[in-house]
Amino acid sequence: MKRELLSVAIGAAASLLVASSAVAGTLDDVKKKGFLQCGVSQGLIGFSVADEQNNWTGLDVDFCRAIASAIFNDPKAVKFTPLSAKERFTALQSGEIDVLSRNTTWTMSRDTSLGLKFAGVMYYDGQGFMVNPAALKQKTGVDVKSAADLNGASVCTQTGTTTELNLADYFRSKNMTYEVVAFEKNEEVLKAYQEGRCDAYTTDQSGLYAEKLKLPDPAAHVVLPEIISKEPLGPLVRQGDDAWFNIVKWTYFALLNAEELGVTQANVEEQKSSTNPEVKRLLGGEGDFGKGVGLENDWVVRIVKGTGNYGEIFERNVGESSNLKIARGKNALWNKGGLQYAPPVR
């Protein structure tokens, strides 16, 4: 905790001292360093977790690897900075990291008053509640089937997130009372929930599924059907460096376009010789689209070789082939009933 305070303080101090010229030229800085500095969460299954050898995996992690692949043709040219919810924006503002890919909700105030910019929505999420219905029924006699049954409940959550605000809004609008217990770290929230300090655990639904796996008895816990908020989670960059913003934004679009056109990690080499003009443009066979964002023309080939397309990243980290088993739902492509939509490469 002290360390986090320190790094917030250092970040703040750094933002005093670093000259404003550091804003421009992130791509040059990254190229000079030889790696991408990427801010991720301190451990959220499916989004960013490190194993014992400090190998990071997850959806947010893979997005950073995709950017690194586009620049260096090497998905491993990334260094990760685990950040708490509280530290994340300061770390990006101060230049400590180049991109923040840390399941961060896109909100208006964050987009307009922090000097930061959201580059896309990697994951469409919404806030939900997790309870242990059998235990609650036994202890309180209340049969919890939906969030509307939570009147008077104690709810555990993580401090410094939009979650706290949504929670307050939801209970207020339903005229229900609640007690919020807000902890600094996810592990503490989970521990308090486990020990019965709270009746319910609230965070983004993806987070709930991830945290559920850490419980000793995951099957006993149920994520309630209500989604009480819109939580579009996406990567951020600093304002004022449009070239860098374009790279991050178009890396995201490239992942989507690759999935839409059926370009996968396995078939990308064959697809290079495809006759489909759309695939040709995407993979650099036609036009100078890569040069347009300041990269090489085969930038998408590099990305897909490094991490696979959006669908592959999703399946691997949070989808059916992962422990989380989250359905694509809103995160399916636009032509498959979802919200993921990328402008064409043209």
Add this chain to the structure above:
Amino acid sequence: MSAVTQGQAAPRSSIFNDPKFRSTAIQVLLVLAIGWFAWRIVHNTQINLHNRNISSGFQFLWSTAGFGVNQALISYSETSSYGRALLVGLLNTLLVAGVGILFATLLGFTLGIMRLSRNWLVAKVAEIYVEIVRNIPLLLQIFVWYATVLKPLPAPARAPQIGLPWPGGGFIIMAAVLGGGAWLLRGLYQRTQSVVMRVVATLLLFFAAWTAIGVVREFGLSTINFVPLGIFLSNRGIMFPRPIFGESMWIELAALVVGIVLALGVARWARRRQEQTGQQFPTLWVSLGLILGLPLIVFLTAGAGATFEFPELKGFNFRGGMTLIPEFLALVIALSTYTASFIAEIVRAGIQAVSHGQTEAAHALGVRPGVTLRLVVIPQAMRVIIPPLASQYLNLTKNSSLAVAIGYPDLVAMGGTVLNQTGQAIEIIAIWMVVYLSLSLMTSAFMNWFNSRMRLVER
């Protein structure tokens, strides 16, 4: 002869060689340089923040916070402002620091004196406590206490109610018979040496006891009644009734104030009398009688000044009444037990700093050990104890910022939430620094004042 010629006679030298001028000039220059440096930092920050489109300033303090909190000493809701949210956090910090300082002091002094006890066991217990507690990191202790407070406590629905044991009718009869009999027996034993009489009396007592038990059985009176107090213990905290003050409350409060004033007057008078005549006066009992007795008389004549709102179990949790959240309990216990181990060492050092001749002189005058400690040793030891004690109080206050780890909404926790909602890191960190700095300065100012009062007065 004239003043003019005298003035002309004085040697004139360069003003730069004047030591007074030089030292003043250097100080002024230093202040100017520091001031310029500070201004540059502030100015530079403002420009950088502006260039990066990061909003700055303290206007956000007036906008709606929108998040809830589980312990607020002042009225607070989601529609309150960020400023009020920070104030709630500050008051929570002050509460936990104040209560923590009180308990740390009590426990620390007890342990410090225990460490000097001639009883081997008592001294060892205190020593082991000090060595273990002060050598384990505080954050770890906070987690352990939080787990120990939370783990054994039941859910609200199974929360036990705390009550007061109250002797019932049967119990009183039995106690009266047995007590009276024993008293009679003792008198008899003292008056007569006759074995026969003693045996008869003992048999009579047994008979009386038998009768008493029979009476109790016959009337079926329970021996001890249980008076519920409306206090509940659960893993949501300690719930207790909230007093709602009525009209006659102010008379009772006035009686309490009058009692305290009278007690202070009595204490002064008694001290002066003792200084003049050497006669002692039972100040403690008279003061207690005044402070507790006067409001009690008013209470009995004017009736209760307050009604109570009792906590009631409804669904998930208790409604109504007041709650001490477990996070608060854990934090107070952890902070006070941790700081007490340092205070114990300070107290021990302070007492040992008092020359042993003082104790021996007091003993030679026939003063009992307890009184010697209270009137001779401790007052002298306080001079040594107070300055390091003050820094322990400061430490406790600053350590209370670890609260966020277990979800207690103190200033740092609330500030952290505000920081994240608004993104105004520099402003929030400035507020944190100013608040903790002023808390520390106020504490040390108070302790300095207290220290100057306790200083050795030389006669």
